[in-house]
Amino acid sequence: MFKIKNSVISSKYKNQEPILLAVDCIIFGFDHEGLKLLIFKREFEPLAGKWSLIGDFVNNDENVEDAAYKVLKETTGLESLYVEQLHAFGKIERDNGGRVVSIAYWSLIKLNDENKNLNVANHEARWVDINKVPTLILDHNDMVKMAMGRLQDRARFRPIGFELLPDKFTLPQLLNLYEAIYQTKFDDRNFRRKIIKTGLLIKLDEKDKSTSKRGAILYKFDYQQYNKLSKDGYLFEL
Amino acid sequence: MFKIKNSVISSKYKNQEPILLAVDCIIFGFDHEGLKLLIFKREFEPLAGKWSLIGDFVNNDENVEDAAYKVLKETTGLESLYVEQLHAFGKIERDNGGRVVSIAYWSLIKLNDENKNLNVANHEARWVDINKVPTLILDHNDMVKMAMGRLQDRARFRPIGFELLPDKFTLPQLLNLYEAIYQTKFDDRNFRRKIIKTGLLIKLDEKDKSTSKRGAILYKFDYQQYNKLSKDGYLFEL
DNA sequence: GATATTTATCGTCATTATGACGTTTATTAA
DNA sequence: TTAATAAACGTCATAATGACGATAAATATC
Numbered sequence: 001m002f003k004i005k006n007s008v009i010s011s012k013y014k015n016q017e018p019i020l021l022a023v024d025c026i027i028f029g030f031d032h033e034g035l036k037l038l039i040f041k042r043e044f045e046p047l048a049g050k051w052s053l054i055g056d057f058v059n060n061d062e063n064v065e066d067a068a069y070k071v072l073k074e075t076t077g078l079e080s081l082y083v084e085q086l087h088a089f090g091k092i093e094r095d096n097g098g099r100v101v102s103i104a105y106w107s108l109i110k111l112n113d114e115n116k117n118l119n120v121a122n123h124e125a126r127w128v129d130i131n132k133v134p135t136l137i138l139d140h141n142d143m144v145k146m147a148m149g150r151l152q153d154r155a156r157f158r159p160i161g162f163e164l165l166p167d168k169f170t171l172p173q174l175l176n177l178y179e180a181i182y183q184t185k186f187d188d189r190n191f192r193r194k195i196i197k198t199g200l201l202i203k204l205d206e207k208d209k210s211t212s213k214r215g216a217i218l219y220k221f222d223y224q225q226y227n228k229l230s231k232d233g234y235l236f237e238l
Numbered sequence: 239m240f241k242i243k244n245s246v247i248s249s250k251y252k253n254q255e256p257i258l259l260a261v262d263c264i265i266f267g268f269d270h271e272g273l274k275l276l277i278f279k280r281e282f283e284p285l286a287g288k289w290s291l292i293g294d295f296v297n298n299d300e301n302v303e304d305a306a307y308k309v310l311k312e313t314t315g316l317e318s319l320y321v322e323q324l325h326a327f328g329k330i331e332r333d334n335g336g337r338v339v340s341i342a343y344w345s346l347i348k349l350n351d352e353n354k355n356l357n358v359a360n361h362e363a364r365w366v367d368i369n370k371v372p373t374l375i376l377d378h379n380d381m382v383k384m385a386m387g388r389l390q391d392r393a394r395f396r397p398i399g400f401e402l403l404p405d406k407f408t409l410p411q412l413l414n415l416y417e418a419i420y421q422t423k424f425d426d427r428n429f430r431r432k433i434i435k436t437g438l439l440i441k442l443d444e445k446d447k448s449t450s451k452r453g454a455i456l457y458k459f460d461y462q463q464y465n466k467l468s469k470d471g472y473l474f475e476l
Numbered sequence: 477g478a479t480a481t482t483t484a485t486c487g488t489c490a491t492t493a494t495g496a497c498g499t500t501t502a503t504t505a506a
Numbered sequence: 507t508t509a510a511t512a513a514a515c516g517t518c519a520t521a522a523t524g525a526c527g528a529t530a531a532a533t534a535t536c
Contacts, residue, residue: 016298018256021328021339060254060337064328088326088341090259090302099298101259103326103339153391172484190524192485197522212483213532410513428495430514435493450512451503 022102023068024055024140026086026147027076029127030164031111032173032211035180037133037144038109040075041124046097052137053144054123055102068105075123076115082108082163084154086147094139106147108163130180155181159200159236162221170208170216171195178238191238198236200226260340261306262293262378264324264385265314267365268402269349270411270449273418275371275382276347278313279362284335290375291382292361293340306343313361314353320346320401322392324385332377344385346401368418393419397438397474400459408446408454409433416476424476432476438464 027038042052054075058067065085072081086104094100109115111127128134133144154160161177162169175191195201202222207215226234265276280290292313296305303323310319324342332338347353349365366372371382392398399415400407413429433439440460445453464472 019259019296019298021257021259058257058328058339060257061330063330064326064339085325087323088302090296090341092299092301101296101302101341103328170484187524187526188484189486189526194523209532213534214482214484214530215532216484408513425495425497426513427497427515432494447503451505452501452511452513453503454513 017099020098020100021058021064022055022100023058023064023071024053024089024102024104024143025068025071025075026053026104026106026144027072027109028106028130028147028151028164029109029111029115030177030180032176033129035130035164035177036111036127037130038075038125038127039133039136040126042137043123047137050137051134053104053140054125058103064103065105068103072105072107075125076109078109078115082160084150086143086150089139089143091139096138104143104147106150108151108160110164110166112166131183152181156237157235159198159221159226168204168206168208168218168220170211170218172211172216173208174219186238194238200229200236255337258336258338259296259302260293260338261296261302261309262291262327262340262342262381263306263309263313264291264342264344264382265310265347266344266368266385266389266402267347267349267353268415268418270414271367272414273368273402274349274365275368276313276363276365277371277374278364280375281361285375288375289372291342291378292363296341302341303343306341310343310345313363314347316347316353320398322388324381324388327377327381329377334376342381342385344388346389346398348402348404350404369421390419394475395473397436397459397464406442406444406446406456406458408449408456410449410454411446412457429476436474438467438474 029036029038038054039051040054042048042050054071056067056071058064062070065083068083068085072083073079083105084107086106088101088103090101092099094102130148133141135141136144151160155178161174161181164177165173171192172188174195175186175188178191179185200222201219204218204220206218208218209215226236267274267276276292277289278292280286280288292309294305294309296302300308303321306321306323310321311317321343322345324344326339326341328339330337332340368386371379373379374382389398393416399412399419402415403411409430410426412433413424413426416429417423438460439457442456442458444456446456447453464474
């Protein structure tokens with residue numbers, strides 16, 4: 001006769017403390033200064049006062065993904081972000097406060113005047129340059145590193161960069177973004193050629209004059225065209 | 239004054255059943271017949287007797303990754319497999335036996351005469367063609383689908399395919415593997431050109447005559463060269 | 477109001493990669 | 507000897523790439 005699953009579980013776990021489940025969020029932002037990461041001053045012991053990613057425990061009655069969304073909404077106030085699961089971090093000793101397995105999520109935010117000075121809901125928050133991330137608690141620096149790699153992977157095949165730009169953007173802005181994501185320089189003329197060739201940009205009749213006398217032509221991303229192309233397995237590669 | 243973390247947790251979780259943590263394994267194998275998936279007859283209720291991935295609960299005192307390795311070793315008897323975390327599946331209702339969050343791992347096995355007739359450790363196991371996977375319990379079919387996508391991603395940039403081939407293999411074999419992974423046909427002449435151009439194959443002075451009168455030249459993968467190239471950011475793309 | 481300055485934009489060219497094929501080779505079975 | 511068959515090799519037009527040089531538009535300066 002088969003044991004029912006829960007009795008297998010309960011016998012197996014009878015003498016153990018349960019494993020606690022948490023989510024942590026790697027939040028990337030981008031503006032004219034570059035690519036940034038949102039970090040927080042930890043508010044509880046152990047390690048109170050240290051820099052950290054933001055996270056929370058997962059409730060029994062909520063989807064793991066929803067727990068991540070909740071954290072993101074509470075801390076940024078934004079509803080519609082690009083969010084993707086990164087990895088589950090499950091080493092025994094990763095959290096010195098107990099056995100906590102953390103499922104990390106990463107997300108992308110367009111920085112603008114409204115959201116760049118975040119200091120939300122009693123959290124002390126700060127945007128830091130992606131190349132100047134301080135030491136974070138626990139394995140949070142590993143999480144950031146892995147998230148950066150994932151961002152690079154994604155940007156390679158999907159027009160994910162546009163999640164980080166305002167609706168209207170210039171080619172130099174887009175170039176800066178890709179250079180920040182890949183931590184390298186691209187030839188601007190070749191970049192231009194490739195990005196235009198994708199057919200995913202719509203040239204507007206406006207210019208942005210904030211960075212040069214001449215001004216740079218504004219473009220917007222053609223979501224319709226993207227949806228059409230991606231159905232046929234289109235790849236957006238630089 | 240700060241609350242210490244565990245007291246935050248314990249108060250938060252006082253009235254809740256703990257979330258249970260499990261691992262499930264998507265095990266791919268490859269031989270002359272094609273790409274296959276290892277599935278198991280579930281041995282306990284609920285859903286006993288149904289086809290399923292193999293998995294187990296994670297103990298409080300073991301790393302999540304080690305739990306996956308343990309499952310893989312117990313079911314396949316093999317120690318050194320390619321193993322990678324796939325995704326954490328965390329919907330509330332994903333397991334009708336209780337609140338179980340499952341972290342899925344996928345792995346690759348070279349099939350040969352020793353391991354293709356697995357029936358290990360009281361598990362009823364079966365290799366099925368990747369295109370003929372039956373309905374599995376819970377969200378296991380989703381896991382397989384996602385793992386297949388991940389395998390395709392990986393094979394695009396890393397010579398991961400070699401994990402699925404014997405040490406000595408022929409170009410037609412390698413072609414078959416890539417066609418199975420991407421579920422498509424490649425032009426054999428162009429495939430040959432590209433794969434040779436990578437410089438990662440060492441031509442041997444032997445032939446495999448099992449599939450043709452003429453016989454096909456055997457190659458082996460040049461791990462040294464791969465390590466050298468990958469340090470400079472080499473990408474293995476088809 | 478001519479000129480210098482600065483960022484943005486457009487153009488060129490040799491080299492390499494790609495896709496789509498046709499042809500030959502080595503071996504064994506008939 | 508030849509037919510059959512999978513494996514291996516070769517060709518060519520076209521497209522993509524990397525590395526540059528040159529121009530253009532607007533403002534600031536003399």
